[in-house]
């Protein structure tokens with residue numbers, strides 16, 4: 001029996017599926033118990049219940065980062081804990097476990113401020129930040145984890161702890177994912193950003209466009225963060241007419257300088273190929289979701305990624321271009337700037353200059369065998385092969401959609417940091433209760 005203010009669901013209960021369903025529809029967890037937490041006390045009760053019975057605990061806010069297909073255990077759903085409180089004088093926000101970036105963006109925007117949010121406003125702020133968090137303005141402001149001031153976290157011993165810089169657990173939470181406890185809220189510093197110049201240019205996908213973007217990234221200031229996405233688009237009415245049915249390359253730009261210098265900076269890109277469509281201009285940060293235009297609807301997908309010190313445009317093009325073996329969306333983000341600087345966050349491989357990741361749609365559980373259906377094992381094998389061939393220096397786990405092997409998780413950190421994280425895991429979660437994630441196993445005694 002779990003006594004909570006929120007709700008408890010078991011398989012077969014009305015509401016079980018609705019509480020469990022998130023953005024990722026592939027490999028959904030089938031827990032024995034779902035605790036839809038109303039607050040930190042419910043999280044403590046759920047953790048205590050699980051630990052007493054030796055059950056693993058998973059945490060879900062939005063389901064954008066589902067890492068492990070699991071049977072059984074306890075799922076703590078933080079969806080209802082979505083409070084956001086901005087302190088404009090301090091330039092900070094208190095963000096509860098289940099709040100999505102869209103709410104933080106709206107609240108901060110009222111005061112001319114912005115959070116270190118990423119391409120999709122539907123992603124959960126806490127889960128994103130625990131994975132490091134690579135935002136739209138990352139080259140100027142670093143990782144989201146670099147902006148955390150405090151966490152409230154329930155650890156495996158059932159204690160609710162306030163964790164601040166100086167506590168050994170603080171650093172582990174800046175990139176160590178959900179391994180060390182359930183974060184019930186965090187305080188973050190907001191960015192002094194009310195507007196930006198940004199948006200996108202669309203081209204037909206060619207290796208030349210990719211190479212032109214790569215060469216251009218070497219010329220831009222840290223105030224400009226950009227990415228490129230190669231996307232096979234369907235011939236469907238929802239797609240803007242100039243892009244319909246084409247394999248397009250979408251160059252995405254976010255620049256905090258004025259519009260005039262933004263236009264000047266972007267100008268050389270226009271000669272990369274014929275511009276099929278353009279959406280660039282000055283915008284309030286509250287419109288920043290239009291830059292990447294990520295899909296908002298839940299679907300089934302698998303993805304993998306790698307951090308690169310060099311981008312071989314021809315090789316990257318072959319992974320996801322029109323004649324790729326598996327229809328794939330490829331994204332490359334330009335790193336460097338503040339991302340390359342040391343910070344307390346445990347994120348490794350600061351020398352990487354690009355992060356590349358691929359995503360492929362999977363057989364939709366609602367329409368098995370439907371259009372775009374692809375077999376998960378074949379897709380994962382393809383993605384692993386391609387990532388190995390690109391020869392990256394490590395992984396950025398936020399862009400690793402789905403289960404990661406122990407070595408893929410280890411490859412997200414510098415080796416000595418990883419050993420430190422394993423030691424801290426042994427201190428704070430020796431039974432590995434929080435293992436349904438990109439798991440860092442406890443160091444053996």
Ligand SMILES: Cc1cc2nc3c(=O)[nH]c(=O)nc-3n(C[C@H](O)[C@H](O)[C@H](O)COP(=O)(O)OP(=O)(O)OC[C@H]3O[C@@H](n4cnc5c(N)ncnc54)[C@H](O)[C@@H]3O)c2cc1C
Nearest residue numbers: 061062063064065066118119124127128133134178183437
């Ligand atoms: C469309 C899309 C766009 C994205 N864009 C970006 C981007 O621009 N930059 C970037 O860095 N990442 C990005 N991501 C990756 C995203 O940040 C991660 O998938 C992140 O884990 C999502 O967190 P969530 O809470 O929304 O997802 P969930 O699936 O609900 O949670 C993912 C994991 O985070 C952990 N977690 C979540 N909440 C808590 C908590 N309160 N306490 C402890 N652990 C917790 C758990 O391990 C959980 O399994 C994107 C993902 C998608 C699908």
